Amino acid sequence: MTHRIKLTNVDLDYFVYSLRSQSLRSAVFNLAVGGKMYKAAGDVAAVKALADISLEINEGDRIALVGHNGSGKTTLLKVIAGIYHPTRGELEIDGDITSMIAINAGIDLEATGLRNIHKLGLMRRLPRKVIDTRVDAIAEFSGLGDFLHLPVRTYSAGMQARLMFSVATEFEADILVLDEWLSAGDADFVKKASLRMQKMVEEAKIVVLATHDLELVKRVCNRVCELKGGRIAFLGTTEDWLAYREAQAA
Amino acid sequence: MSSAVMAAFKDVADGVRLAPLWWRLGLDQTVSRFQRSVLGPFWMACNLLVIAFALTFVVSALMGVDMSKSFPLVLSGLLAWSLVGTTIAEAQAIFLYNAGLMQSQRLPLTFYVFLHALKAMTNFLTQLIAFWVVMLVLRKFAVPHWTLIPAVALVLLIVFFQGFIIAIPSTRFRDVAYMMSYVVQLLFYVTPVFWAADNISPKWRRIVELNPLTHQVELLRAPLLGHAPNPGEWIWVLGTIGVLAVIAFALLVMFRKRVVFWL
Numbered sequence: 356m357t358h359r360i361k362l363t364n365v366d367l368d369y370f371v372y373s374l375r376s377q378s379l380r381s382a383v384f385n386l387a388v389g390g391k392m393y394k395a396a397g398d399v400a401a402v403k404a405l406a407d408i409s410l411e412i413n414e415g416d417r418i419a420l421v422g423h424n425g426s427g428k429t430t431l432l433k434v435i436a437g438i439y440h441p442t443r444g445e446l447e448i449d450g451d452i453t454s455m456i457a458i459n460a461g462i463d464l465e466a467t468g469l470r471n472i473h474k475l476g477l478m479r480r481l482p483r484k485v486i487d488t489r490v491d492a493i494a495e496f497s498g499l500g501d502f503l504h505l506p507v508r509t510y511s512a513g514m515q516a517r518l519m520f521s522v523a524t525e526f527e528a529d530i531l532v533l534d535e536w537l538s539a540g541d542a543d544f545v546k547k548a549s550l551r552m553q554k555m556v557e558e559a560k561i562v563v564l565a566t567h568d569l570e571l572v573k574r575v576c577n578r579v580c581e582l583k584g585g586r587i588a589f590l591g592t593t594e595d596w597l598a599y600r601e602a603q604a605a
Numbered sequence: 606m607s608s609a610v611m612a613a614f615k616d617v618a619d620g621v622r623l624a625p626l627w628w629r630l631g632l633d634q635t636v637s638r639f640q641r642s643v644l645g646p647f648w649m650a651c652n653l654l655v656i657a658f659a660l661t662f663v664v665s666a667l668m669g670v671d672m673s674k675s676f677p678l679v680l681s682g683l684l685a686w687s688l689v690g691t692t693i694a695e696a697q698a699i700f701l702y703n704a705g706l707m708q709s710q711r712l713p714l715t716f717y718v719f720l721h722a723l724k725a726m727t728n729f730l731t732q733l734i735a736f737w738v739v740m741l742v743l744r745k746f747a748v749p750h751w752t753l754i755p756a757v758a759l760v761l762l763i764v765f766f767q768g769f770i771i772a773i774p775s776t777r778f779r780d781v782a783y784m785m786s787y788v789v790q791l792l793f794y795v796t797p798v799f800w801a802a803d804n805i806s807p808k809w810r811r812i813v814e815l816n817p818l819t820h821q822v823e824l825l826r827a828p829l830l831g832h833a834p835n836p837g838e839w840i841w842v843l844g845t846i847g848v849l850a851v852i853a854f855a856l857l858v859m860f861r862k863r864v865v866f867w868l
Contacts, residue, residue, distance in 0.1 A: 370866045437711030440612075440862040452711065460709035466637050477629055478710065 358450035358529055358560040360412040360435060365444035367405040367434060367585075404430040405585045408444070412561055412578075419572040419593075420565040422582035428565040429534055431582065432456060435563055436532045450560065453479065453528035468503035468510070468518055469494075475522045489525050496551070497521035498544070517544055524551050531559040535566055573597075613858040620715025627716055631723035649728070650735030657683050660799040668804055675801075677745050677830060682798040684729070684736050685825035688757070689818055690796070692725045692764045694789040697775035697782040699768055704868040714861060718768040725764050729757070736829070747831030756824045756834065759842050763821065766849035773856045776867045798822055817845045 405427050412418055420428045433439045434446065436454035461478050462471055472493050476486035494503055497517045507515060556562050556575060566572060572579060572593060579596035581589035589599050620627075657680040664679065665672040699721045700707060700714070707717070740746040775782040796818045802810055813819055820841035827834035 370863065372867060433708075438708060439865060442862070454710060457705065457709040461706050463637070470633075470637055474630070474633060477626065477633070478706075480626060483629075 358414045359447070360410075360449075360530065360561065360563070361445075361447040362408050362410045362434070362441075363445040363447075365405060365408040365434060365441040365446060366403070367430060367439055368442045369402045369404040369430065369439075371400045371402060403585055405434065405441075408434075408587060410580060410587070410590065412563065414560050416578055417556065417562040417564070417576045418578040418580055419576040420563065420580050420582060421567070421572065421596075422588070426582040427585040428582055429456070430585075432532055432534055432563065432565050448530070450529040452530045452532055453526075454532040455523050456532065456534045462507060462515070462519065464508040465506055467506055468497075468499060471507055471518065472503075472522055475519075476526070479526055481526060485526075493521045493525045496525070496547075513541060513544075520548055524548075524555050527555070528559050530561045531556065531563070533562065533564045535568075609858050609861070613854060613861055616713040616857060616861055617715045617854075619713040620719055623712070623716050624719070627719045627723060631720050631727065634724070635727045649731055650738075653680070653683055653687070653732055653735060654739060664799055668800070670804070673745075676743070677740065677747075678801060678826075679799045680736060680739065681826045681829040682822060684732055684829065685822045686793065686796075686798045687732055688725060688729045688760050688764065688825065689821040690789055690793055690798070691728075692721075693767065693771060693792070694786045695725070696721060696764075696768045696771035697785045699772035700776045700864055700868065701782070707865055707868060714769075714857065714864060718765060718772065721768050721772075722761055722765045726757075726761055747829075750828035750831055750833050752833050753825070753828035756828055756842075759839075759846065760821055760825060762846050763842070763849060766846065766853040769853035769856055770849060773860050773864060776864055777860075792816075792818055796822055817841060821845070 408431065420431055422428050430439065432454075433456065434441060435448075436452055436456060437446075437448070438454070438456070461475055463474060466474065469490070472490055473483075473486055476489070477483075494500075497503070497520075499514060499517060502510065502514065503518075507518070510518070553575075556564075562575070564571075564576065576593055579589065579591065579593055580587060581596065581599075589596060591599070657676065660683075661672055661676045661679045664670065665675055699717050703717050703720075706712070737746065771781075771785060775785065795813070796816055797813060802813050802819065805813070820838045824834045824838040824842050827838070
């Protein structure tokens, strides 16, 4: 099977709900006055987060999503990961997506580290046997040792990050959707982690990566998609993008 | 419009296809919940028992019925209510509880509703064991009628469809979430859970008969006490499933894309 992602004229309206609009009372009241005030008050703001995005990502592509904060990188990542559904337009995906957008998603603070390893493995739809064979490797990589028998709520932020990162990167992925380069733990671990991440990126069929890190783009990606105000400002190879940047800066 | 209908169908189909995942995840959650407190299932059973004793005492004193006769009725009623009523209150949190997961992983909405129904089932089964133990100790044990199995299955279908109908508005309007616990409390009193419909005047009885929850409780209670439910109860429950399924599906078609933005 060849892996592919194709977006055709995708729009995404992001609805922001204020505290007031989440109240039933104001909704009922506004229904009584014909719903006009509801909109006029601006309680539900529709932000056009993505507009007219057409993008085809083929097998072997390592594509970087770049742009300023708020330009729609994460939103586009979430659309590709299937978390947000496009308001208009088409999205076709061939292949299994592994998304690492929020690294601590799906963690159960009350359960022990080991149980969390199992749970996160389950969420990746892996057979129990496969998880069992990998638990030791994950435990070793995390370097958490006996702490794995304690509930995760007793962990420091760095320890949690170590656990999550170790699980997330243990299992290979077809299509890898990443928000920023995942950094985790102390200096030693960061070094170990970036090597492991590198390997995972190399093995994936398609990588979509949102980042601000120019060096990372140069090192890892063959294509770049620059977003500006929710629209594609540039789409092309990394070399072309570097030239485009030069031209823009000049 | 038709593409929204197709997408809703796909959501349900994907939810069904993910059965191994929510099945294992649900059981995992139950196991870890019980591991944390050694007496976990015991506390649930205790809760059921204490309330059953208290209500039996009050009802017997008020209505002058024999305590030993009303106790099995109240206990089985409460057990049925844990599936019929308590799940209404729990349904408001279906999406809110899983907000983190919903914002970082692609899973159909149906998945979370199945997880909720599975949790309701495991809760019910634990309490069912407690129920049988108590009935044995009190020498009131009746061999359950075989209709218990289809009855539980049908009520679980209601729990499933109801899940969508409560969870979707509760996610949009946070007031609904708070409201549900009061609504359930109210429903508890107007449904013959700890009192028998036979003991009230025919006029009121007709009104009680119009409450769909009455029939769900009765459908579960009859086989628990060892006899088959009235044929009428099956029709009521099947009708309820049909109506709820239509509403649930309509909500899914209309709001499937939006729910994630409401979290």
